[in-house]
Amino acid sequence: MNYPKSKLLIIIVLALLLGLSSVANAQNLRKGKLINKSNEVIPYVTIQLVDSAQKIIDYAISDERGEFQIQLERPNAKQLQITAVGYEKLIQEIATLESSNPLVLMLNAASQTSIQTITVTGRKPTVEAKLGKTIFNVENTPLVQTSSAIDLLGKAPGVFVDMQQESVKLQGKKVLFLVDGKRTYLEGNQVYQYLNNFQGGTIEKIELIHSPSAKYEAAAVINIITKKDKSHGWNTVLSTTAGYGQQPDVKGSGTFNYRNQKIAFSTSLGANFDKSPVQGTTEQRADNYSLFQEFHSLSKNNSSYGKFSLDYFLNKKNTFGLVYSKNTGNKLSDQLSESQRNELANGLKIFNDHNTGDVHHNRDLLSFNYTNTFSESSKLMFNSDYAWSNNLGDNRYQTSLNQQVYRDRINNLDLDNKVLSMTLDYEDLLWKKYALEVGAKLTDIQTDNFNRFETLTDSQNQIPTLQEDRFQYSENVAAAYLDLSTAFSEKFSAQLGLRAEHTQTTGKSISTNLIHKQSYFDLLPKVNLNYALNKNHNLSLGYSRSIDRPSFRTLNPFRYYSDIYSASEGNPYLKPSYTQSIALQHFFKSKYMFTLAYMENRGDHNVYYDRDEDVIVSKYENYGLTSAWMASAYIPVAFTKWWNSTLQVQVAQLNIRKDDFQKSGPAFSFNSSSSFKLPKKYMAELSHQFSYTSTMGIYEVAPIYSFNVSFSKSFLNNQLAAKIQGVDLFSLYRWHAKTIQNGIFYENKNRGRGAMYFLSLTYKLGKTTVKGSTAKSKAIENDQDRMN
Template sequence: MNTINYKSTLYCIVILILSISTGTQYSFAQGNLSSSKVSGHVVKTNAQPIDYASVTLIKSTDSSLVKGTLTDADGKYIFDHLPAGNYLVKVNNIGYAKCYSNTVTLTENTTIELPPLQLVASTQQLQEVTVVSAKPLIEHQTDRTVINVENSTLAAGNSALEILQKAPGVTLDKDDNISLNGKQGVTVMINDKLTYLSATQLAALLRSTDGNTIQSVEIIPNPSAKYDAAGSSGIINIKLKKNKQSGTNGSLNTTIAQSTYFRDNFSLNLNHKTGKLNLFTNLSHNDGKNKHKLDLKRTVDSAGKSNTYFNQDYKMVNVRHNSQFRIGADYDLSSKNTIGVVASGYYNTETGNNNGITYLGTQPDVYTSYQHLVSREAQTYKNIAFNINDRYQIDTAGQSLSVDMDYLYYKNNGNMQYNTYFYVPSKPSAYDSLFIRNLIPSSIRIYTLKADYVYPFSKTLKLETGIKLSDVKTDNDLQAQTKSGLPGAIYENDATRTNRFIYDEKISAGYANLSKNYKNTSVQAGLRAEYTHSEGELLGGGSDIKRHYLNFFPSVFVKQTLSSKNEIGISYSRRIDRPSYESLNPFVYYVDQYTYQQGNPFLTPQYTNAYNLDYTYNHTINVSIGYSHTHDVITEAILTNVEKKTTYATNLNLSTQNYYNISFSSPFKLNKWWNGNFNAVGFYLVTKSDTLLGNQLNRGKAAYNLNLTQTFTPVKGYKLEVLGSYESSLVYGLYDVKARYFVDAGISHSFADKKANIKFAVSDIFNTLLSGVSSNYQTNHFTLRQKNDTRVARITFTYNFGNSKFKTQQHNTGSDDEKNRVKGGN
């Protein structure tokens, strides 16, 4: 089926209509109070009308807001359906002094037209104002932590993936899977939009995203019902830059870097804003060559026979070329309505040359044969995405409606060749060989429609509601081929492994969030409903998998202000992690005759209930205690087939996972030129299962992460940043993960009236960052050690050009406050 499920769609639309009707009934109730009206118009000193001026009606007794509106093209305004009382009309407009009317007294069913309200230009108006913004590197907000990487030396020349690794509480494993505070299940968004990618594809996207195009990274550990329910350990939202200044301006960024091999980055940002039209574009390209080293030792138990010992040593070199673009426009249809369009895409290529030796024997470190693996992997990743968005600011009180429509298409191609030569020490040459080729074309097509409505009942009571429809279809075609080592042999199709897997997933969602502020207390309660319909079809053999289910995801947030410096908050949310498209794919990917990877189409979603208690002192120091319980937890496992002596990676549903954590974060300022931020997370993660490999699993371990960022500004125009991070050893499912640590440092200098900046930074200065994983469970015994090219020296030059100032008379439109709407490869 290629259409949205209409029952689920209707269900979500009903949620939206019921939510909006609540606000409508409230408006009708107001309308029944009276038919009294107040009208008038706003002019300049020369009697010319002023359009789009902000006009508010306030009570004369306490200045509380009653209604708000904007003047039309003729400078006119009107307030109707007003109850009896005494009022004032207040007018605000940029570049002019505030203006008030005389007191207006209304009785029942009266109409009053006020004399013209004349605005006078402010005597303190400046012709030009230079905007200077100095945000801290790390900000702790009510529901999230924000890393302002835009001007950081640590971000310069890095990719988005490398920047995430430096964020407090964020870690990456050997396969670039992302964890938050020690727990996997993170949802990554770009400009508030889901990426809909598997872990491998997401890593490729983030690795190709130039850090110079990123404005900030938001870490949201316990999201509200407004967000998609995916992500059991929270959401990471990457915000891309978008210039908001008038005129034509932009920035040029270029980076050269050296590790074992040379790398380079280039990006160009352009923006042109005039009148009602805003145009923007971003172009970027980077080239990189990286070295990887992997050592794997494993033991295969053979029932009644001697064990087999493997010692594998792989050396890999990858070359990447990534190009991206983003172009868009915003146009003000009126003072209240802004429409925008965005087109984006990328074209990335990656080639890898691997050289590995595997020694085999019946005793440790005594090997009777070995095999030599020579492989080459060539992959291309293509993406094109289109977005149309509309934001309608209904009134100045905050009522608004926004709509987004997206189309995304990903096209990936892979050509993997594995040549394995077998040797016995007593023989002078290879006695056999195995040649495998996997051709893996795949595609992802995504449609989404999203609408969000905000209705403020009053200054302290607000309703947020909306719907979202998404349709995702993936098509993976594995063409597995083999050939003999005889001269002139050609690749032939291996029917036992060749398959095509098509997966279609449709999700219809609706949510409602109600927030209320009291004197010292704020409360937010929300409910999200998501109906999922999925179909997995394995062409060429195998059972089709069909699922459909409706889930409800409540969330509650309560914040209490104890005093001017003490705040406490509690929160609860329920979330879901659906299996990734990659892990559902039942294909078998052979590396050699003893090593392969296999998907599991029978994986089911995992569900998490998360609870948090937060304490904040002086709006800076934050302490958080959390607990979450996950059932049917999706876990990666490296397992052993004893009979075939093979080791393979797959994903399984285990019974439960309990997660306990406590975190502490605090900025500090030792003097006027030395400040920083300290973040510590302690956690205990325990995984249980009654059925894994015919035995009970109950494994957990206390662990911690430490992160210290320091910023020095001893000399004007220079800034030095140092980041140190330590991740203790931990237990995750079947895995024992080794401790990791690294230190980064960078210095920057601004010149040419702050239009130019040069930065020098070194990642992993002491070259200590490596990944180590081991497992000893039942017949599963292995130790893996992986070292990548992590020590990189970078020089980045940035030049800002064009108009860097704006007039105070500039008209602010709805697009100025609008979030970027772009998807995919940015």
């Protein structure tokens, strides 16, 4: 790897990391521990250091072991004050504290009346506002024991779940998913399937990071936090789902976790088998012709995945981690279509197309992690990830005219991608006031794509032709980031972050001898502010600038055909797009959330249509400016003790400008979810989705509807959960988009699987709250998603 313009930047960051480590160890902090009369530790309690005027001059929070650190040698320090749920308030004079280290402070249990009062007021709120993120505490959510992570995300504020497309977005942004701060290492709909099998009963809370710190390259992050258990042991969760509509869908998964004093081991295996039918029409019109196509397709998708992770705890300060994950699959596609082309010069021709495909994919990831915990507030983390993937496939396109073969072509592809990333991160809490995160990242990406397109039969030109190209692409990124956050008071807190990136790319097409190089430097600032007006009103303001690089496939200039009149090709000259967003959120009673946001994207990667004689070619280019004003509301409502609902509404005004092209229009989405407690502990849930977007990129899109219902019940002391679910009950989900570009009118209509009905069973063994390995690998984040 070669980073000539970035060496100084990386050296400075590394020196800063080492310097901060020395500062952290030099702090004069006093260690302490909170216990009760039964010698049990008391976790997550705030310890305040106050002066004679009862003004807070420092504070600390005990960890899960009840331990804390605080700097007692402060001017005018008078008392330590500790208030914990279920315990009497403890006031400890500084002058009376023993000189021994650590301090051991014992809290006395409160009276029964006091406990009842505190318990009611101290219950975790459903929604909590934090710097740059929202905490969704799922323990207050109905049906949590029989829900999946996908079900819970559908109730989370600002999250939109599309069950048909199997995608999840947070405030309209693409999401990076983490589990306990760790990547899932799965891609596309594989992430959706994994989350659909993830049991809600094992989840403590979900972090919705709509304005991520400078550490992350993603525009939005969702981190699922599982329940913690101090004890060691093992657990196993087995899950299977069978569904049927027009075609069957079967999936299954199993997870095993084990932990003791020295190791933590996790493994998960899963498989999915489904058939996806699609039927629809496309229409094209220009000045001298019209084309109408009707198609029916069926895709058979077989995929499997496995993940193995191991943590080794050398001692209390040093942890080594190893992760290996693999995903493999095969997609068989078969499509029949009829094309009616009416030309002014030659009249009407009717073609029949039969397109078949057989594509295999393999994706592997190997990760090594090391964490050094200097103290309770500071740690150094190193991550090294290597990912490699391969897509190998054959697609055949046969066109007939008057029941005679008119053209027979075959496309062979071989796509290889390799990504190597290394990160170094340092976290510390300086002077118990300033949370600091600083780090550096180096990434090397190599892709090698081979395409071969051969015409076996051509009754028009008579002469078979052969086109082939090898496209090689390399990308080197050097990045450094710094985040600093602090609480100026109990009401006001702030976070400032800056990410610096230097990128070098080279793309080479062997057949055209085209070599294209880019080199650019970016500064990506992020700011988050939080202000608590009072116990009922909280305001949060976030600003960020992020980068989105094009996927590897869209950079490949090779052209391939889907039929005799339609083709697509990539663009090696594509540049990154940049998004600036600012959002103001109002949290009311830690329950309701209202958001007003503005988003602006420059150079978005969009498809456009062009003509090459009789062929319509879809290409990629950077659009000028896409902007949107958005307002949304999240409103949970408890109508009765047995009926709870969650309503989400979002409205937006969109605008797109590029050269002389300009388009604008409104967008609206409405999601509702109602849960019902039925007799004999049965539960039911009814949800509805409505989405209307007047403009999506270059397209005008028709409204989308969907209704879903489920019934669930737990058995065997909640070890066995069963659910019956109906998705898109009335088969209303449709895709309808149209556009006009370069004098070409294009319209597409299609529908997918329609109504689907699923039966899911989940069985849990062992201690269901034992956590698996915690090895964290953040190095590949967005890069792995670009392999698709």
